[in-house]
Amino acid sequence: MAETSHPHQGSNQITGAEIVIRCLEQEKVKFVFGYPGGAVLHIYDAIYKQDHFKHILVRHEQAAVHAADAYSRATGEVGVALVTSGPGATNAITGIATAYMDSIPMVVISGQVPVAAIGLDAFQEVDMVGVTRPCVKHNFLVKDVKDIASTMKKAFHIARTGRPGPVVVDIPKDITANLAEFAYPSTVEMRSYTPVTKGHSGQIKKAVKLLLEAERPMVYTGGGVVLGNAAELLIGLVQALGLPVTNTLMGLGGYPSTDKQFLGMLGMHGTYEANMAMHECDVLLAVGARFDDRVIGNPDHFYSKARTIIHVDIDPSSISKRVKVHVPIVGDVKSVLAEMNDLVLQEKPQQSPALKAWWKQIDAWRGKKCLNYLNNNGLIKPQYVIEKLWEVTKGDAYVTSDVGQHQMWAAQYYKFDKPRRWINSGGLGTMGVGLPYAMGCQFANPDAQVACITGEGSIQMNIQELSTCKQYHLPIKVILLNNRYLGMVRQWQEFFYENRYSESYMESLPDFVKLAESYGHVGMKIEKPEDVEGALTDAFAMKDRFVFMNFITDQKENVYPMIPNGKGLSEMILAEDL
Numbered sequence: 001m002a003e004t005s006h007p008h009q010g011s012n013q014i015t016g017a018e019i020v021i022r023c024l025e026q027e028k029v030k031f032v033f034g035y036p037g038g039a040v041l042h043i044y045d046a047i048y049k050q051d052h053f054k055h056i057l058v059r060h061e062q063a064a065v066h067a068a069d070a071y072s073r074a075t076g077e078v079g080v081a082l083v084t085s086g087p088g089a090t091n092a093i094t095g096i097a098t099a100y101m102d103s104i105p106m107v108v109i110s111g112q113v114p115v116a117a118i119g120l121d122a123f124q125e126v127d128m129v130g131v132t133r134p135c136v137k138h139n140f141l142v143k144d145v146k147d148i149a150s151t152m153k154k155a156f157h158i159a160r161t162g163r164p165g166p167v168v169v170d171i172p173k174d175i176t177a178n179l180a181e182f183a184y185p186s187t188v189e190m191r192s193y194t195p196v197t198k199g200h201s202g203q204i205k206k207a208v209k210l211l212l213e214a215e216r217p218m219v220y221t222g223g224g225v226v227l228g229n230a231a232e233l234l235i236g237l238v239q240a241l242g243l244p245v246t247n248t249l250m251g252l253g254g255y256p257s258t259d260k261q262f263l264g265m266l267g268m269h270g271t272y273e274a275n276m277a278m279h280e281c282d283v284l285l286a287v288g289a290r291f292d293d294r295v296i297g298n299p300d301h302f303y304s305k306a307r308t309i310i311h312v313d314i315d316p317s318s319i320s321k322r323v324k325v326h327v328p329i330v331g332d333v334k335s336v337l338a339e340m341n342d343l344v345l346q347e348k349p350q351q352s353p354a355l356k357a358w359w360k361q362i363d364a365w366r367g368k369k370c371l372n373y374l375n376n377n378g379l380i381k382p383q384y385v386i387e388k389l390w391e392v393t394k395g396d397a398y399v400t401s402d403v404g405q406h407q408m409w410a411a412q413y414y415k416f417d418k419p420r421r422w423i424n425s426g427g428l429g430t431m432g433v434g435l436p437y438a439m440g441c442q443f444a445n446p447d448a449q450v451a452c453i454t455g456e457g458s459i460q461m462n463i464q465e466l467s468t469c470k471q472y473h474l475p476i477k478v479i480l481l482n483n484r485y486l487g488m489v490r491q492w493q494e495f496f497y498e499n500r501y502s503e504s505y506m507e508s509l510p511d512f513v514k515l516a517e518s519y520g521h522v523g524m525k526i527e528k529p530e531d532v533e534g535a536l537t538d539a540f541a542m543k544d545r546f547v548f549m550n551f552i553t554d555q556k557e558n559v560y561p562m563i564p565n566g567k568g569l570s571e572m573i574l575a576e577d578l
Contacts, residue, residue: 013179013181014181015177015178016179017043017046019182020109020176021043024152029053031055032053033056033071033081033082034081035058035059036057039112040084040085040173041173043171056468058465059465059468061083061095063465063468064081064083064095064436065092065095065106066437066440066462068095068440069104069437070400070423070436070438073104073437079105080106080108080109081108083108083109083110085112087126089110089128089131092110093135096168097135099166100166101425102223103224105160105164105165105166108169109169110169110170110171111170111173137159137164142169142175145175145176148171154190158193162315196316197331197335198332199339201339210283210308211241211285215355216283217243217281218244218285219238219287220284224288224289224312224313224314225247225251225254230254230287230288230337231254237344240344240349243355244359245261245262245263246262247265249411249424250424250426253417267297267563268297271370271561273366275570276362276365276569284307286309286310287333288333289313290321291323292322298567299322301569301571304568310326310327312337313333315330368576370561370572373557380529380532384532385553389479391533392533392540395417396449397421397448398438399416399451400423400433401424401452403431403458403488405455406487411424423438423441431458431461432458432461435454435462435463438450439472442474443472450477451477451479452479456509457487459478466515466521469521470519470520470521475542477546478516478547479549482512482550484505485505485506486505490505496564513548522547524548526549526552560574561573561575
């Protein structure tokens with residue numbers, strides 16, 4: 001179908017594509033991750049003419065969205081991705097769904113066929129609004145150039161407020177060519193969208209009273225503390241009350257992992273002490289977490305112990321969704337924790353005999369040392385690699401991971417003391433995120449140490465991004481824990497399918513060193529435990545080079561503790577039980 005474009009009619013009129021750029025400028029966007037195509041060429045032409053933000057050319061649209069996602073996780077800003085219509089848009093879906101599951105603020109701009117061609121099966125047409133509806137916070141199809149600015153303003157507002165999430169703005173190609181005057185709204189008003197921010201003061205007072213009177217209190221926090229920039233307030237509350245605290249996979253770094261009051265991560269692969277304290281507590285404060293299946297296991301087992309639950313969350317639909325809550329507090333976690341801290345400071349609490357006894361029980365659970373592992377068979381243990389990575393980077397790296405055993409070992413053995421340093425896919429569990437996540441982190445923090453912990457299955461899902469890393473000289477360090485299996489699949493097949501390793505063995509792996517070198521990077525292969533620390537030290541000493549480290553690890557190593565599917569928090573499989 002013929003496309004129409006018009007010469008500028010008057011100095012105040014600009015094209016829709018230029019309006020898109022002006023909107024991004026107004027939002028102070030620094031990076032746009034994308035891949036060009038026919039439906040977005042007007043936008044790309046406008047990008048060529050501007051210098052307000054940098055466009056990052058990825059090698060696959062999925063990687064564009066993942067990189068924008070990680071940029072947001074690392075900075076707290078709204079990530080931005082740009083993709084073309086049809087397959088470009090559908091390639092972005094996995095990245096959008098990943099961000100949606102983890103509540104990451106993002107705006108994805110997708111091209112669309114001209115308005116008159118929509119619904120006619122035009123070349124590279126797909127109903128992006130329909131396709132993304134289940135996995136976005138909101139989406140828009142812009143059908144008038146005059147609506148671009150107001151739509152973009154709404155998109156950024158929706159993405160970053162309330163419970164954050166990705167917003168898609170689908171723009172037909174002719175709309176990007178049409179002319180209009182640019183005026184960016186200073187405020188947004190939507191009757192259908194008014195998220196609550198301040199928690200109910202009466203409920204907050206009730207929650208503090210319960211915590212002060214509890215005999216076996218426990219604090220359980222998730223990604224909401226990190227996304228809500230509330231880590232310092234959480235630390236203040238937990239330390240003032242002297243309470244034990246655990247983080248979910250998404251919440252790691254929300255409370256310092258090296259602090260004595262931290263019990264480790266909880267859940268399916270959480271520590272014995274965190275899971276037991278969660279199960280046996282009498283008052284539970286949940287902050288920015290959602291009691292998902294990988295955290296509490298079987299809800300019936302969780303209900304077998306009576307406890308009073310306080311739940312703080314920005315999203316009212318998350319409260320009592322899986323677990324009945326006694327004291328719901330809907331509000332921004334930062335605001336609620338600030339109010340709780342003020343109340344606690346007024347009380348000046350002292351540690352009670354009951355709380356001392358509770359800590360004695362927790363220390364007994366800690367005595368099991370559930371993360372100990374045997375390291376004496378001459379093979380590289382993946383846990384050992386993570387421990388040495390933590391030592392070499394002094395615990396100060398941005399660590400991204402893919403999904404699988406390596407992800408759990410990273411969560412268990414790298415002690416995150418700061419928020420926004422642990423970047424992984426929690427809710428969707430997306431293989432292939434690790435490398436583009438590392439790219440987004442490195443762009444956000446150009447002088448920081450960025451490590452991508454991955455497996456030989458996951459890394460190959462977006463390995464083309466080695467080219468992007470070369471183009472932009474990204475000094476990322478890839479730590480490949482190579483056990484020649486789809487490790488977590490193999491572990492489940494060992495435990496629950498009588499060692500029938502159906503399609504989990506990787507029989508035709510590339511030479512990763514040569515592959516990395518072919519892209520112009522440094523490649524290393526490490527096969528002996530005694531070489532691990534030296535290799536990591538050498539790699540991180542190369543501050544201006546991308547280094548791909550292929551660690552050949554013990555094929556039979558499993559992740560412990562583990563709560564089998566359908567079991568409860570106290571029904572863990574420990575390494576010592578085998």
